[in-house]
Amino acid sequence: xxxxxxxxxxxxxxxxxxxxxxxxxxxxxxxxxxxxxxxxxxxxxxxxxxxxxxxxxxxxxxxxxxxxxxxxxxxxxxxxxxxxxxxxxxxxxxxxxxxxxxxxxxxxxxxxxxxxxxxxxxxxxxxxxxxxxxxxxxxxxxxxxxxxxxxxxxxxxxxxxxxxxxxxxxxxxxxxxxxxxxxxxxxxxxxxxxxxxxxxxxxxxxxxxxxxxxxxxxxxxxxxxxxxxxxxxxxxxxxxxxxxxxxxxxxxxxxxxxxxxxxxxxxxxxxxxxxxxxxxxxxxxxxxxxxxxxxxxxxxxxxxxxxxxxxxxxxxxxxxxxxxxxxxxxxxxxxxxxxxxx
Amino acid sequence: xxxxxxxxxxxxxxxxxxxxxxxxxxxxxxxxxxxxxxxxxxxxxxxxxxxxxxxxxxxxxxxxxxxxxxxxxxxxxxxxxxxxxxxxxxxxxxxxxxxxxxxxxxxxxxxxxxxxxxxxxxxxxxxxxxxxxxxxxxxxxxxxxxxxxxxxxxxxxxxxxxxxxxxxxxxxxxxxxxxxxxxxxxxxxxxxxxxxxxxxxxxxxxxxxxxxxxxxxxxxxxxxxxxxxxxxxxxxxxxxxxxxxxxxxxxxxxxxxxxxxxxxxxxxxxxxxxxxxxxxxxxxxxxxxxxxxxxxxxxxxxxxxxxxxxxxxxxxxxxxxxxxxxxxxxxxxxxxxxxxxxxxxxxxxxxxxxxxxxxxxxxxxxxxxxxxxxxxxxxxxxxxxxxxxxxxxxxxxxxxxxxxxxxxxxxxxxxxxxxxxxxxxxxxxxxxxx
Numbered sequence: 001x002x003x004x005x006x007x008x009x010x011x012x013x014x015x016x017x018x019x020x021x022x023x024x025x026x027x028x029x030x031x032x033x034x035x036x037x038x039x040x041x042x043x044x045x046x047x048x049x050x051x052x053x054x055x056x057x058x059x060x061x062x063x064x065x066x067x068x069x070x071x072x073x074x075x076x077x078x079x080x081x082x083x084x085x086x087x088x089x090x091x092x093x094x095x096x097x098x099x100x101x102x103x104x105x106x107x108x109x110x111x112x113x114x115x116x117x118x119x120x121x122x123x124x125x126x127x128x129x130x131x132x133x134x135x136x137x138x139x140x141x142x143x144x145x146x147x148x149x150x151x152x153x154x155x156x157x158x159x160x161x162x163x164x165x166x167x168x169x170x171x172x173x174x175x176x177x178x179x180x181x182x183x184x185x186x187x188x189x190x191x192x193x194x195x196x197x198x199x200x201x202x203x204x205x206x207x208x209x210x211x212x213x214x215x216x217x218x219x220x221x222x223x224x225x226x227x228x229x230x231x232x233x234x235x236x237x238x239x240x241x242x243x244x245x246x247x248x249x250x251x252x253x254x255x256x257x258x259x260x261x262x263x264x265x266x267x268x269x270x271x272x273x274x275x276x277x278x279x280x281x282x283x284x285x286x287x288x289x290x291x292x293x294x295x296x297x298x299x300x301x302x303x304x305x306x307x308x309x310x311x312x313x314x315x316x317x318x319x320x321x322x323x324x325x326x327x328x329x330x331x332x333x334x335x336x337x338x339x340x341x342x
Numbered sequence: 343x344x345x346x347x348x349x350x351x352x353x354x355x356x357x358x359x360x361x362x363x364x365x366x367x368x369x370x371x372x373x374x375x376x377x378x379x380x381x382x383x384x385x386x387x388x389x390x391x392x393x394x395x396x397x398x399x400x401x402x403x404x405x406x407x408x409x410x411x412x413x414x415x416x417x418x419x420x421x422x423x424x425x426x427x428x429x430x431x432x433x434x435x436x437x438x439x440x441x442x443x444x445x446x447x448x449x450x451x452x453x454x455x456x457x458x459x460x461x462x463x464x465x466x467x468x469x470x471x472x473x474x475x476x477x478x479x480x481x482x483x484x485x486x487x488x489x490x491x492x493x494x495x496x497x498x499x500x501x502x503x504x505x506x507x508x509x510x511x512x513x514x515x516x517x518x519x520x521x522x523x524x525x526x527x528x529x530x531x532x533x534x535x536x537x538x539x540x541x542x543x544x545x546x547x548x549x550x551x552x553x554x555x556x557x558x559x560x561x562x563x564x565x566x567x568x569x570x571x572x573x574x575x576x577x578x579x580x581x582x583x584x585x586x587x588x589x590x591x592x593x594x595x596x597x598x599x600x601x602x603x604x605x606x607x608x609x610x611x612x613x614x615x616x617x618x619x620x621x622x623x624x625x626x627x628x629x630x631x632x633x634x635x636x637x638x639x640x641x642x643x644x645x646x647x648x649x650x651x652x653x654x655x656x657x658x659x660x661x662x663x664x665x666x667x668x669x670x671x672x673x674x675x676x677x678x679x680x681x682x683x684x685x686x687x688x689x690x691x692x693x694x695x696x697x698x699x700x701x702x703x704x705x706x707x708x709x710x711x712x713x714x715x716x717x718x719x720x721x722x723x724x725x726x727x728x729x730x731x732x733x734x735x736x737x738x739x740x741x742x743x744x745x746x747x748x749x750x751x752x753x754x755x756x757x758x759x760x761x762x763x764x765x766x767x768x769x770x771x772x773x774x775x776x
Contacts, residue, residue, distance in 0.1 A: 073452070074426065074429060074430055074452055074455070075429065075430075075452050075454055075455045097773075154606075157606060158606060161606070161607055161610075162600075162607060163607065163610070163614075163616070164610065164614075180600075180755055182602075183755035183756070183757055184757060269602070269604065269605040269606065270602045270603060270604045270605050271603060271604045272744050272748075275744065275748065277748075278748040278749075278751035278752045278754075278755060278757075279748065279752050279757060279758070293426070293430075294422070294423055294426055295740070295741055295744075296741065296774075297426070297448070297452065299430060
């Protein structure tokens with residue numbers, strides 16, 4: 001924010017420079033100090049981010065990698081922990097509980113992200129139309145996102161309650177027996193995915209909406225004259241032009257989705273929620289990580305899981321990137337990219 | 343010009359901020375280490391230990407000590423997670439921390455994180471505690487990790503309204519006479535279920551299973567999943583398999599309301615009268631009172647647990663190694679856990695003492711609970727606690743117990759057959775012990 005506000009006045013001299021009158025450079029510079037200022041102060045402005053990232057992001061990342069190579073118990077120090085190389089990694093790669101948590105995470109990620117992005121696109125398209133009370137509606141879709149994870153999870157957990165839940169009651173009207181949603185994998189996945197969708201669909205819709213608004217109206221007008229239907233316009237014009245935004249949203253959703261924690265934890269409930277249920281039905285990788293730390297006191301192994309999760313997210317982001325890149329694209333690529341970066 | 347000015351001042355501010363941050367990081371205050379000067383002892387607890395009056399008394403007797411209790415009323419899970427983090431970080435934990443029964447066991451093989459209270463004279467205090475309670479806080483090589491505060495003991499709470507509906511007796515002596523053994527308890531449950539269809543006889547099977555296991559282990563080998571050498575005995579100790587089979591028998595008889603403990607559904611179960619009996623340590627009476635609220639008053643009563651005494655829950659006070667005032671903290675622990683301290687805690691918050699002297703105190707022994715149809719709680723629970731034989735629990739008891747509990751829950755939920763679930767319990771239990 002501060003960087004933006006300080007650079008904004010720069011735009012004016014920039015325009016002047018492009019004009020016929022040459023800028024009066026000697027007058028502007030104030031000697032060596034002034035030149036140093038112009039040359040280096042931008043680095044100083046961005047430095048706080050990198051300093052903070054270095055302390056709270058990069059350093060823990062490296063330290064975690066180091067810990068993952070040790071048999072590091074609660075109470076161990078660098079001196080007392082035993083170096084075990086990649087034993088921890090090998091152990092988890094052969095651990096069915098770890099893979100179970102990976103499968104759960106990926107299943108919930110797919111079950112939540114795919115419908116979520118499609119819904120968000122459709123929602124954004126609807127909000128992009130001329131509607132009465134447009135601003136109110138646009139702000140409204142963000143409300144689920146600003147409610148806390150805990151509140152959403154608790155309310156949804158009650159909706160999915162076996163004996164007194166609204167969902168079982170509605171299903172009961174159609175003659176379906178009460179479902180114990182936490183008892184099986186598929187049912188807990190459905191319940192948790194629906195919580196994620198509730199929170200994030202509106203948020204993604206707003207990002208799509210912002211990108212849609214940068215698509216020039218005249219393209220749609222000429223398409224209408226050519227006789228293209230609204231649906232056709234949406235799929236052959238809007239979606240391809242949103243490609244960079246779709247890539248962005250997909251990657252962000254991947255990073256968030258694969259770190260799913262709060263919803264499944266609160267949905268599981270009970271005395272040992274970190275296990276994700278009686279048969280680890282809804283244990284995600286992050287919950288598996290926390291199990292190593294809080295239940296087993298194995299700090300080294302927890303660090304290992306953290307790195308495995310990091311690698312998993314990297315793999316998924318690359319797959320996403322390759323996949324979304326191959327989406328159909330309209331002509332005028334440069335223009336879209338400018339549009340999407342707003 | 344003005345841009346330049348602004349830029350410079352930004353640079354200056356950024357620089358100033360960086361310098362201040364660095365300075366702040368270096369200038370954290372070192373607390374005093376002298377023994378005669380003023381010191382502060384932080385006591386980290388969960389829930390309510392009822393120590394307020396004791397603190398006042400102690401501070402009056404020791405003018406140089408200031409006691410600050412932290413975490414009063416907090417949840418056990420949150421307390422444990424915070425403690426784990428602080429122990430891992432090597433700083434931030436209180437000078438005294440409360441360790442719940444299941445928690446202290448998991449720290450037994452990490453005794454280096456705590457001060458051995460034996461060094462401060464705790465060894466001579468064994469007589470102040472029920473033997474099994476004192477043993478739970480002691481490591482295999484004799485280090486005293488923590489001194490006991492309260493115990494849970496064990497009884498069976500039951501709903502007189504549902505018992506009446508099923509045509510069963512409601513008087514506590516008559517109800518106790520219905521179930522001298524767990525098989526009698528199951529038979530009573532079947533009678534109950536034949537009359538009342540819309541409520542379970544028990545809330546869920548896991549807590550009942552744990553109660554049975556502790557009883558059977560006490561009557562048998564004196565250990566559960568690990569013998570005293572630390573070897574895994576989940577598939578060799580008959581007490582474990584017998585208790586598992588008995589729990590499955592309860593499930594096969596269709597007695598469970600299948601409400602997982604500590605969930606919202608379970609809490610609702612109290613209010614909606616979804617089950618007739620629940621394994622009931624002393625502190626559970628407080629939980630029932632809170633969950634069932636005013637309209638449950640007089641609808642509950644307390645009978646003896648089938649199969650003899652037992653215990654579930656209760657806590658210890660320990661001094662983390664990272665404390666800078668280990669000696670003073672140890673003195674305070676001894677003060678808070680002595681018989682008089684335990685009686686005071688019972689009077690304040692109803693925590694059942696773990697000291698035989700306190701349990702014999704008229705203030706404890708004669709106590710009745712109005713909510714539970716004036717049941718003589720002091721007498722009922724004291725008997726249960728004193729009857730119990732010591733049971734050795736290994737350091738990895740908690741994860742193994744969870745594995746068996748979860749196996750039983752899959753049987754309860756109908757997702758696994760009991761034989762398959764037992765195989766899973768043994769496999770997962772062994773894995774959890776690694």
